[in-house]
Amino acid sequence: xxxxxxxxxxxxxxxxxxxxxxxxxxxxxxxFWAEWDPANYLQELGNEYxxxxxxxxxxxxxxxxxxxxxxxxxxxxxxxxYDLVVGDSQWLxxxxxxxxxxxxxxxxxxxxxxxxxxxxxxxxYSEYPGNSGKYWSIPAEGDAVGWAxxxxxxEDPKEMxxxxxxxxxxxxxxxxFKEMTDIAEFxxxxxxxRYGIAIYTQNQYDGLAMGFENALFSYGGELGDFGTYKVDGxxxxxxxxxxxxxxxxxFGFTPPGWTNAFFVENNQAITEGLAAMSMNYFAFxxxxxxxxxxxxxxxxxxxxxxxxxxxxxxAALGGQGISVVSYSNNKEEAMKFLKWFIxxxxxxxxxxxxxxxxxxxxxxxxxxxxxxxxxxxxxxxxFKVKDFWAVPEYAELLQQLNQRVYPxxxxxxxxxxxxxxxxxxxxxxxxxxxxxxx
Amino acid sequence: MATTMITPLNxxxxxxxxGLSDISIRNLFIIPTIVFLIVFNIFPLIYSLGYSFTDFxxxxxxxxxxxxxxxxxxxxxxxYIWNNFAxxxxxxxxxxxxxxxxxxxxxxxxxxxxxxxxxxxxxLLLPMMLSMAVVGLFWKLLYDPSWGVINYVxxxxxxxxxxxxxxxxxxxxFTDIWMWSPFVMLLSLAxxxxxPKHLYEAAAIDRAGPFYTxxxxxxxxxxxxxxxxxxxxxxxxxxxFDLAYVLxxxxxxxxxxxxxxxxxxxxxxxxxxxxxxxxVLIMVLAITNIYVKYLNKVKER
Numbered sequence: 001x002x003x004x005x006x007x008x009x010x011x012x013x014x015x016x017x018x019x020x021x022x023x024x025x026x027x028x029x030x031x032f033w034a035e036w037d038p039a040n041y042l043q044e045l046g047n048e049y050x051x052x053x054x055x056x057x058x059x060x061x062x063x064x065x066x067x068x069x070x071x072x073x074x075x076x077x078x079x080x081x082y083d084l085v086v087g088d089s090q091w092l093x094x095x096x097x098x099x100x101x102x103x104x105x106x107x108x109x110x111x112x113x114x115x116x117x118x119x120x121x122x123x124x125y126s127e128y129p130g131n132s133g134k135y136w137s138i139p140a141e142g143d144a145v146g147w148a149x150x151x152x153x154x155e156d157p158k159e160m161x162x163x164x165x166x167x168x169x170x171x172x173x174x175x176x177f178k179e180m181t182d183i184a185e186f187x188x189x190x191x192x193x194r195y196g197i198a199i200y201t202q203n204q205y206d207g208l209a210m211g212f213e214n215a216l217f218s219y220g221g222e223l224g225d226f227g228t229y230k231v232d233g234x235x236x237x238x239x240x241x242x243x244x245x246x247x248x249x250x251f252g253f254t255p256p257g258w259t260n261a262f263f264v265e266n267n268q269a270i271t272e273g274l275a276a277m278s279m280n281y282f283a284f285x286x287x288x289x290x291x292x293x294x295x296x297x298x299x300x301x302x303x304x305x306x307x308x309x310x311x312x313x314x315a316a317l318g319g320q321g322i323s324v325v326s327y328s329n330n331k332e333e334a335m336k337f338l339k340w341f342i343x344x345x346x347x348x349x350x351x352x353x354x355x356x357x358x359x360x361x362x363x364x365x366x367x368x369x370x371x372x373x374x375x376x377x378x379x380x381x382x383f384k385v386k387d388f389w390a391v392p393e394y395a396e397l398l399q400q401l402n403q404r405v406y407p408x409x410x411x412x413x414x415x416x417x418x419x420x421x422x423x424x425x426x427x428x429x430x431x432x433x434x435x436x437x438x
Numbered sequence: 439m440a441t442t443m444i445t446p447l448n449x450x451x452x453x454x455x456x457g458l459s460d461i462s463i464r465n466l467f468i469i470p471t472i473v474f475l476i477v478f479n480i481f482p483l484i485y486s487l488g489y490s491f492t493d494f495x496x497x498x499x500x501x502x503x504x505x506x507x508x509x510x511x512x513x514x515x516x517x518y519i520w521n522n523f524a525x526x527x528x529x530x531x532x533x534x535x536x537x538x539x540x541x542x543x544x545x546x547x548x549x550x551x552x553x554x555x556x557x558x559x560x561x562l563l564l565p566m567m568l569s570m571a572v573v574g575l576f577w578k579l580l581y582d583p584s585w586g587v588i589n590y591v592x593x594x595x596x597x598x599x600x601x602x603x604x605x606x607x608x609x610x611x612f613t614d615i616w617m618w619s620p621f622v623m624l625l626s627l628a629x630x631x632x633x634p635k636h637l638y639e640a641a642a643i644d645r646a647g648p649f650y651t652x653x654x655x656x657x658x659x660x661x662x663x664x665x666x667x668x669x670x671x672x673x674x675x676x677x678x679f680d681l682a683y684v685l686x687x688x689x690x691x692x693x694x695x696x697x698x699x700x701x702x703x704x705x706x707x708x709x710x711x712x713x714x715x716x717x718v719l720i721m722v723l724a725i726t727n728i729y730v731k732y733l734n735k736v737k738e739r
Contacts, residue, residue, distance in 0.1 A: 068704065069703045069704075072496075072497050072706065075497070076496045076497060094497050094498065094706070097498060098497055098498040098499055099498075099499050190596065193584070201687075202687055203687045203689075204683070204687055204700075205704065255583075255584055256583035256584060256596040256598055256601065257581075257582060257583040257584070257596075257598045257599075257600060257601040258601070259598070259600065259601035259686075259687065259688060260600065260601075260686060260687040272584070272585075274584060392495075392497065392498060393705070395700075395704045395705040395706065396705045396707070398704075399700060399704070399705060403518060403689070406687075406689065407603075407689060410601075410688075411603050411688075
């Protein structure tokens with residue numbers, strides 16, 4: 001019996017010894033991201049890095065639905081499982097104040113990241129608090145909300161004629177929200193099982209918020225003052241009210257039951273031929289030009305979020321920056337990887353693989369803009385993006401927005417003014433609770 | 439009594455040769471279970487009670503501050519939380535009553551000699567063997583106004599089962615009834631087959647009508663086992679999460695566990711969500727206690 005125990009222990013010891021020595025020889029980095037195509041592209045880029053340096057890169061993924069939960073569970077436990085994380089822009093506050101991310105301010109300055117990347121992307125993916133000059137990540141996957149549309153419906157001569165007769169101008173890709181609303185109304189034909197438009201309405205996380213922001217920002221509205229945390233008079237301004245009313249109007253032209261829609265449903269609206277236009281993140285557009293996943297691939301076009309009545313044109317930001325985890329045992333190696341990642345050549349490769357680069361030079365190149373039908377719209381969008389609050393309590397603010405905005409947009413409860421006034425009060429109370437803007 | 443419960447150790451067995459007594463064997467089996475329970479259930483339960491009086495957030499390194507009853511006070515005065523409770527109560531009542539009616543009814547139909555009875559019973563049990571999330575996903579497709587089968591079969595046009603704020607909760611409850619009626623049926627069937635046949639014969643001789651027989655013989659005798667089914671289903675319905683979360687996002691279907699999940703794992707308000715979890719726990723305990731009291735009374739009869 002004792003012999004058995006000794007031999008088993010010896011065996012375990014030997015395995016551990018071998019294991020650690022192998023581990024020490026082979027350098028490796030683990031990057032955590034959500035489970036989607038860009039993560040596979042990043043793995044391919046990582047394989048390239050391994051060829052050049054011998055450092056093995058593993059991209060670990062988890063479904064979107066529990067990406068946030070899993071990442072923060074690991075952070076909260078101060079776990080070293082991940083060396084780098086490609087995290088959502090809203091996490092910046094929670095992750096930096098919580099001490100989960102390594103401060104990259106010096107890195108950003110030394111490597112001139114600000115000159116290399118599109119300014120809006122550094123501002124929203126990397127900087128926290130707003131305008132503080134402190135950086136916590138490097139823009140990795142640029143993303144924003146854009147629009148897909150049915151080219152064949154738009155270019156049908158009969159439709160064009162009928163549209164011109166009804167609205168007095170030519171049917172074309174909408175340049176303003178007004179035009180987009182007209183077109184949505186025009187194509188909304190429930191008897192033919194065709195609908196005007198597909199928008200985000202899901203209130204479980206940030207779906208509805210992203211959709212509403214598209215209208216809000218282009219209408220010249222703002223969520224609030226990111227410096228002073230003042231919200232009253234901003235989120236419930238006349239511009240914001242008009243934006244909410246327009247979004248509610250657009251909801252009237254969505255397919256039936258469009259009350260729980262996010263990226264999956266909105267791509268379905270195009271693949272199933274349900275809607276003339278559909279809002280979605282650029283990251284989900286590759287599957288719309290693939291004939292295997294979209295029977296209407298040849299007839300699908302793309303455009304940037306249109307302007308509001310004042311001529312302002314913005315879009316809601318998606319996408320992620322890549323950050324170094326404070327609890328990693330390979331921080332130095334991780335920094336080396338980041339240095340390699342931001343080089344123009346690497347960014348070019350990243351874009352060619354299918355990643356959405358934030359690199360200014362690559363974005364501006366004709367090669368990139370003509371590579372896919374949506375790259376031009378992506379380029380147009382990435383220089384005019386705005387984002388949600390990035391404070392640590394952003395999820396509470398999001399929940400309050402969902403509670404107020406959803407019943408108005410989807411069920412038509414109350415008025416836009418009432419609901420935004422109530423939201424301003426909720427947000428104000430939340431900011432007071434956390435001692436912000438006092 | 440206790441000694442006869444434990445089978446005496448065979449003196450020639452390996453256990454006996456190693457000198458393990460009955461008590462050691464009992465401990466070997468029971469202690470790990472108790473340790474597991476304490477470490478993963480009892481300890482977190484008590485620990486989270488402490489957290490419920492603080493403003494602790496698991497997502498930051500900031501220390502937790504003691505805030506007294508603030509979390510409870512704010513939660514109980516939040517109209518959204520009250521709405522979540524109202525939704526949950528409505529959901530529990532609709533779904534449990536539905537399951538008992540359908541389940542018990544099916545059991546009555548099956549409690550006779552019919553051909554292929556075994557096969558039919560097995561097929562009827564299939565829904566409850568599926569995963570909740572999977573059931574949710576495919577009922578979402580069935581309910582879909584654009585390509586769902588339900589509207590097509592019932593010729594309802596574009597009726598929005600899950601999109602309509604008034605209908606959504608019933609649609610979710612209906613799915614739950616579909617899934618869990620077989621469970622009630624199974625327990626009822628066991629209860630029904632245990633009713634002595636001679637009681638029915640006596641009733642027939644006395645020319646008792648079918649209603650009289652049902653309410654005076656069948657129901658009272660099946661009641662205890664039916665109550666157990668109701669307790670199980672009430673507790674389960676109270677903590678429903680996956681079905682409602684997958685099926686609909688209407689505020690009228692946001693049951694308390696969804697709110698709790700968002701508060702704990704999206705907003706990371708750990709302290710406050712512990713308080714909410716405790717409020718829910720106390721409610722479930724209270725309801726279960728009423729049932730158990732009633733069950734004991736029924737058994738005494």
